[in-house]
Amino acid sequence: MYKSIEYSQRTHGCGLLNDDNVGDKVKLSGWVNRRRDHGGLIFIDLRDRNGLVQIVINPEEEKIFKVAERVRDEYVLSVEGEVSLRPEGTVNPKLSTGKVEVIAKKISILSAAKTPPFEIVDSLNVDESLRLKYRYLDLRRKEMLSNLKLRHNVTTTVRNFLNSYGFMEVETPYLTKSTPEGARDYLVPSRVQPGHFYALPQSPQLFKQILMVAGIERYYQIARCFRDEDLRADRQPEHTQIDMEMSFITQDDIISLMEEMVKMVFESLDMKLEVPFQRLTYDESMKRYGSDKPDLRFEMELVDISNLAANCGFKVFENVINSNGVVKGINALGCGDYSRGQLDELTKLASVYGAKGLAWMQIIEDGKVKSPIAKFFSEETRNSITDAFKAKPGDLLLFVADEKKIVCEALGQLRLYLAKKLGLIDESKYKFLWVMDFPMFEYDKEEKRYKAQHHPFTSPSKETVSFLDSEPLSVKTQAYDLVLNGVEVGGGSIRIHDRELQRKIFNLLGLSSEEVDEKFGFLIEAFKYGVPPHGGIAIGLDRLVMLLAGKDTIRDVIAFPKTQTATCLLTGAPDKVSDKQLRELNIRLK
RNA sequence: GGGGGCGUGGUGCAAUUGGUUAGCACACUGGCCUGUCAAGCCAGAGGUCGCGGGUUCAAGUCCCGUCGCUCCCGCCA
Numbered sequence: 001m002y003k004s005i006e007y008s009q010r011t012h013g014c015g016l017l018n019d020d021n022v023g024d025k026v027k028l029s030g031w032v033n034r035r036r037d038h039g040g041l042i043f044i045d046l047r048d049r050n051g052l053v054q055i056v057i058n059p060e061e062e063k064i065f066k067v068a069e070r071v072r073d074e075y076v077l078s079v080e081g082e083v084s085l086r087p088e089g090t091v092n093p094k095l096s097t098g099k100v101e102v103i104a105k106k107i108s109i110l111s112a113a114k115t116p117p118f119e120i121v122d123s124l125n126v127d128e129s130l131r132l133k134y135r136y137l138d139l140r141r142k143e144m145l146s147n148l149k150l151r152h153n154v155t156t157t158v159r160n161f162l163n164s165y166g167f168m169e170v171e172t173p174y175l176t177k178s179t180p181e182g183a184r185d186y187l188v189p190s191r192v193q194p195g196h197f198y199a200l201p202q203s204p205q206l207f208k209q210i211l212m213v214a215g216i217e218r219y220y221q222i223a224r225c226f227r228d229e230d231l232r233a234d235r236q237p238e239h240t241q242i243d244m245e246m247s248f249i250t251q252d253d254i255i256s257l258m259e260e261m262v263k264m265v266f267e268s269l270d271m272k273l274e275v276p277f278q279r280l281t282y283d284e285s286m287k288r289y290g291s292d293k294p295d296l297r298f299e300m301e302l303v304d305i306s307n308l309a310a311n312c313g314f315k316v317f318e319n320v321i322n323s324n325g326v327v328k329g330i331n332a333l334g335c336g337d338y339s340r341g342q343l344d345e346l347t348k349l350a351s352v353y354g355a356k357g358l359a360w361m362q363i364i365e366d367g368k369v370k371s372p373i374a375k376f377f378s379e380e381t382r383n384s385i386t387d388a389f390k391a392k393p394g395d396l397l398l399f400v401a402d403e404k405k406i407v408c409e410a411l412g413q414l415r416l417y418l419a420k421k422l423g424l425i426d427e428s429k430y431k432f433l434w435v436m437d438f439p440m441f442e443y444d445k446e447e448k449r450y451k452a453q454h455h456p457f458t459s460p461s462k463e464t465v466s467f468l469d470s471e472p473l474s475v476k477t478q479a480y481d482l483v484l485n486g487v488e489v490g491g492g493s494i495r496i497h498d499r500e501l502q503r504k505i506f507n508l509l510g511l512s513s514e515e516v517d518e519k520f521g522f523l524i525e526a527f528k529y530g531v532p533p534h535g536g537i538a539i540g541l542d543r544l545v546m547l548l549a550g551k552d553t554i555r556d557v558i559a560f561p562k563t564q565t566a567t568c569l570l571t572g573a574p575d576k577v578s579d580k581q582l583r584e585l586n587i588r589l590k
Numbered sequence: 591g592g593g594g595g596c597g598u599g600g601u602g603c604a605a606u607u608g609g610u611u612a613g614c615a616c617a618c619u620g621g622c623c624u625g626u627c628a629a630g631c632c633a634g635a636g637g638u639c640g641c642g643g644g645u646u647c648a649a650g651u652c653c654c655g656u657c658g659c660u661c662c663c664g665c666c667a
Contacts, residue, residue: 038630039623054627073617090625098627115618118601121628125602129659182667202667229666352593352663455667509667564660 009078015051017097021083026102028053029110031140032075033120035068042068046079046102049145054092054101055079064107074113074120074137080106128555132569135560147557150269151545155222157268158242161261167218167244172207174200174224180511180519181452183227186237194586200226203538205455206523208245209495212534213526220244222541231564233553234487234543238562242490245536251478251494254537255434258482258490262432269548277432277482285435290328290412292438295486296431298424300415302328302408303388309401314376316357320401327401329359330411331389332418335396336362349417350400355410359399363391416486430547433483437461440475441508449510454479456505457523458493459535465501472508482539489544492537499527 010029012021030048042057042065057068071077081102092098118126120140131138138144159169178185178199185199201207203225211219223243231237246254259275266273278296285294288301309317309327317327332338338346338360347358361371363386367379374382389397398414400407419425440460441450450472452458458477460468467474482490496502502524506516516524542554555561562568582589 034627034629036626036629037623038626041624041626043626043629045627052627056625059624087625090627092627095627115600119617127597127601127659130601132659180667183665205667227666230664232666233661235666354663452667458667563658565658567658569659 010048013050014046014048014053015097017053017083017100017102019085019099022085022100024083026081026083028055028079028081028102030077031113031120032071032073032077034073035071037069044068044071044077044079046077047140051096053097054086054095055081055104055107056101057104057107061104064104067107067109068104071107071109072113072115074116075109076111076113078106078108078110079104129563129569132555132561132563135570139559144556147545147549147551148559150549151541151557153268154265154545154548155242155541157265158222158261161264162218162220162244165218165257167220168216169221170211170216170219171221172201172204172211172223176201176207177519179206180515181509182455183229186226186228189585189587191584191586202227203241204243205457206520208243208536209457209523209534210526212245212247213529213531215247215532217247217532218244219246219536223538231562231566233555234546236542236554236558236561237566239554240541242539242541243536244538245534247532247534249494249533249535251436251480251535254492254494254535255480258537258539259432262482265544265548266430271430273430273432277434279434279436281437282435282439282476283437286408286412290408290410290415291486292435293481293483293486293488294412294433294435295416295419295425296433297426297429297485298419300330300333300419300424302330302411302415304328305385305388305399308381308384308388312377312381314373316359316373317399317401325401325403326407327399328407328411329389329397329399330415330418331391332396332398332414333422334394335418335422336364336394338362338396346398346414346417350398350410350414353410353413354406355400355402357400358410358414359401361385361391361397361399363393363395363397365393427550429485431485435481435483436479437476438479438481439473440464440477440505441472443473450508452505452509453477454491454493456509456511457495457502459496460501460505468504468508478535480537482537484544484547487543487547488540489547490537490539492535494533494535497527497531497533499524502527 009027011027014028014030017026028046028048030046033045033047033052036043040059044055044057045052046055057065059065079102081104083100084103086099086101116137117130117134118124118137120137122142124141139148175188175198178187178197183202185202188198188200190196190198204221204223208219221243223241224238225241226238228237229235256276259277263273263275282292285292287304290302304326305328306321306326310321312318320327343360350358359373361369361374364370367383369382369386377385385397389395391397398411400410438453440453440458442453444451454477458479461476461478464474464476477493479493480491481488496505542557545557546554549557551557560568560570567574
């Protein structure tokens with residue numbers, strides 16, 4: 001619903017007409033959704049952004065009848081006529097305008113249309129590449145239109161919410177400086193500075209922190225972020241963040257503010273949401289769900305049986321424990337009748353995530369199991385294991401033994417796979433969760449150095465900051481990820497505003513002071529002039545809207561997305577450029 | 591960089607597992623039709639089986655390569 005602009009081409013929206021309009025003389029403009037020609041009578045469903053209405057063309061109106069005979073699907077028409085109640089028995093309850101129809105008095109064809117390469121219908125089944133090439137036709141479909149409307153409604157609600165809390169929307173540059181670590185940058189060559197490049201921002205991170213130094217106090221931006229990494233269903237080379245930053249704020253303040261914001265988004269869509277959201281530490285999340293973004297719409301928690309495996313008699317388990325690994329498992333409820341083939345499939349899945357094998361135990365009846373590894377265990381150990389999983393006859397226990405990270409990830413993925421397969425997930429549910437207390441660093445085996453798990457400006461927690469020198473891997477951060485239904489939809493942190501601490505972190509990351517000056521000097525310099533304690537968060541708009549729209553890919557909530565090979569099928573980008581352009585940029589292709 | 595799936599009229603699919611004229615539905619074109627809304631009925635047009643090479647008497651089908659789309663691993667602070 002929007003204020004009608006009564007201009008000469010249109011007095012009403014097609015889909016907004018109802019029995020209140022009966023008798024009204026209306027002028028409509030839109031596309032021919034469908035024409036039904038009965039020879040002596042023609043119906044046209046006229047579609048605009050508001051929906052459909054049926055136009056009736058009677059043969060007595062000879063002139064317009066002739067025009068209507070020429071009309072085809074997707075022609076653009078201007079129609080003048082009178083709204084009238086449909087005759088008894090011809091009401092269409094499937095249409096919001098189904099009680100009425102418009103008796104045409106005048107029709108003009110504003111634009112003819114080729115037959116589209118696919119039908120403009122709700123339940124469309126065509127290859128996505130065709131939809132992307134003709135995106136303007138795809139977006140005419142109600143489903144896609146409503147996705148864009150949903151996205152617009154979310155950003156509108158967010159803007160209103162943040163404005164009401166005194167946030168200022170500030171734009172930050174798209175042409176900026178390449179920074180080390182993180183994702184691969186998209187580079188833009190400078191013409192006036194030959195051999196120099198801008199980078200498109202992976203996020204407005206540094207600028208928003210500088211805005212805090214500038215005294216903006218509360219900033220937000222619906223910001224485009226660019227990352228030149230391989231694509232996935234939920235990853236595009238450019239994505240949109242609801243990005244914000246606040247001064248004089250604590251982690252809990254930010255969290256409750258976000259909970260209110262998300263709640264308001266849900267309310268604007270007539271959905272209820274319970275706040276506060278559940279919180280899990282990173283360690284607990286990995287331990288119980290094998291993921292730092294667990295889907296909590298179902299249980300099936302991981303169970304650690306390392307203590308039982310330590311001296312169980314099964315060499316594979318024992319060796320893993322002796323080399324500091326773990327043995328964990330999940331109970332695939334009711335999967336005790338899985339065939340060898342099905343078990344092989346699960347094994348294959350586990351191997352994708354690095355597991356060298358998958359052990360299983362089918363529970364046949366109380367105290368009895370079928371399993372290739374059961375023979376290694378004493379009855380006592382076996383019972384302890386089945387007890388640990390609360391296994392009942394008909395259940396299937398799956399075990400992975402390896403280093404901790406692999407065990408958790410493999411089982412976490414099996415957990416998800418099984419839940420989907422077994423229908424354990426209530427698709428109508430929205431389960432939010434905060435994951436917190438992330439480790440500050442992870443050790444990069446290849447590069448033999450520490451890397452920041454979040455980013456190098458993340459503040460360590462007060463409780464663990466003292467471990468920086470002794471055990472860096474034990475240092476936790478004041479960072480928080482927002483997870484919805486197993487999808488990371490946001491993340492942020494309290495930033496470091498102490499220069500000494502920042503220098504120490506850079507040191508631990510192996511950045512020399514020269515490198516720091518070269519890459520972040522402007523931020524360090526800014527921090528010398530009075531920096532307020534600050535923190536922030538960014539919400540992934542595409543992912544959030546994707547989940548709200550019930551879609552499996554963010555491409556469905558982006559007007560013009562790119563394919564997995566990062567091309568735009570509509571425009572043909574990326575493309576070659578002329579020699580002249582290259583010369584001007586001082587670039588020679590190999 | 592790696593693994594899986596798909597590619598046949600405009601669209602979605604089929605084609606006995608190597609066999610003769612590549613079939614079906616929808617869409618499209620024409621005709622008939624005054625109450626349809628997935629309109630109906632009749633007729634018709636439309637194919638370099640993604641592309642290139644190979645095996646064979648014979649390839650949509652088998653082999654090799656390549657391109658496109660897609661899902662995943664790596665990657666994504």
